[in-house]
Amino acid sequence: MFQRRTSSIFKVVLRVPQIRRYRVLAIETSCDDTCVTLLDRHTVTAPPSVVDERKLTLNSVEAGGVVPKDAALHNRKSVSVLVKEVIEDHGWIGNNRPDLICCTRGPGMIGSLVGGYQLAIGLSIAWNVPLVGVNHMLGHLLVPRLATNGEEPKFPFLSLLVSGGHTMCVLSTGLMDHEILVNTIDIAAGDALDKCGREIGISGNMIGKEMEKFLIENKEQWGKFVEFDIKEPMQNNGERKNVLAYSFASFISQLKSSLGKYHNGEVQNEENKARIAYIIQTTIFQHMITKIKLAIKLKNLKVDSFVCSGGVGSNLQLREMLKEQLTPLGVEKFYFPEPRLCTDNATMIGWAGIELFEQGYTTNLGTSVIRKWPLDEILELDGWIKR
Known part of the structure; x- marks a missing residue:
């Protein structure tokens, strides 16, 4: 909790504009x-x-x-x-x-x-x-x-705020009233995407974005078999399965282990790189959605509007997965800011x-x-x- 205090350092009489132009x-x-x-x-x-x-x-x-x-x-x-x-x-x-x-x-x-x-x-x-x-x-x-x-989305609505520094699912009931339903216990999803992308040889200023671009250019490889194994965390253990929290650090350790096991620590060709990148991206996104669905179930939420924002929120595959899996749970309206926003x-x-x-x-x-x-x-x- 933050300490409430009022500073008297500055005593400036401000010209406060009226609510007009x-x-x-x-x-x-x-x-x-x-x-x-x-x-x-x-x-x-x-x-x-x-x-x-x-x-x-x-x-x-x-x-x-x-x-x-x-x-x-x-x-x-x-x-x-x-x-x-x-x-x-x-x-x-x-x-x-x-x-x-x-x-x-x-x-x-x-x-x-x-x-x-x-x-x-x-x-x-x-x-x-x-x-x-x-x-x-x-x-x-x-x-x-x-x-x-400010008319849409109307309160209350759910949000997935996902970037290189933050990943959380939030229920907003008013301008200043927000409940964090799911938060990450280690690193953010965007950080995990960047680090995993770097491990398989993708480079750039925004590696997660470069990985999405690479996958779009190699869409024919999506879902094809490759000797590579990475699993969604917090699913096998009964107690952790129902915990409302994200964990993305495990994706990096899983990736390093799988690469060492199957490919001696290296991605052998561009086809394998695309197939592995698809598995990484899809599994990270699924982890986010699994916990959102769990929050809706455990909290018995009835909301029809959903926002996905933040740098990772511009990913088209994530947007499609959200619509596909949350629509059956009663979400009717999805709000995705344009990429620049x-x-x-x-x-x-x-x-x-x-x-x-x-x-x-x-x-x-x-x-x-x-x-x-x-x-x-x-x-x-x-x-x-x-x-």
Whole structure:
């Protein structure tokens, strides 16, 4: 539980825009992406216009993955430049400045978060406009509502939030009311996909995405036999079978064991690589869905809307598996953000900030970033101001 406290470091009288036409600057720097978006909220009866979206991603190919200190340096060097460019290019300067700033406060890598959040606080003071510190995962969860101006999906709904850093199934009954039904006890699904992909010889800046691309190019190999064995975890033991939790670390150890057993630690050809990649991807996805189905059963849930968001959420095979297996359980509506809104982006932070702001929430300027910020404890973090 977070300690509630109110900071009196800053006593700034902010120019708070009324709920009418206003402009939003959104910043996201939770990991290795520096993201900035401008949103124009013309009216509360229609979705905001996305004026511009910009992103600079750290190249981590040679490092074999994201190095936190490199990501921190990347964000600190890039975010001010990107913000300056985008507001100048659109003339959002001087008296034409944004009316609201929305920025990721957590969860994420502290070094990366600081670059964006400190800039947001500085601009909030300089421009005398409100700040909303947004929960990164809330951004992923709410982004499908952008296209419908917050009308769909209606609460309550289920979400699978799946990326390189997080994997969880969430029941949302309101803007600030979220119950985490299933969470990972070790690593995230996206991390497991990246590490497994690297083991079988797939490379790139986003290895899980490269593996999906490789599989689409080799679809004729899907489901074909290969001497390779990998199983969904937490299924054989009676007690663990009914535990509402994910475990993805075992996929990596299983993969190494199977490769050593059947192929002397190497993938012998491109056909075998595609067949093994298909097994890895399908089994990881099935593990996620198995636990979602278990949560629906054990909690006796009656929800007809389902959101899948986060970087891995753009995977087409995962989307098809979700629809195929959850439709018989009463889920009628599926919401999948377009790919650019699945990966980390500032547009989702801007939209979540808009929803919070229009419900009367802003953030005290004497706040700081936080590495862990559970979705079910959003309001327990210090610094909220409620109008």
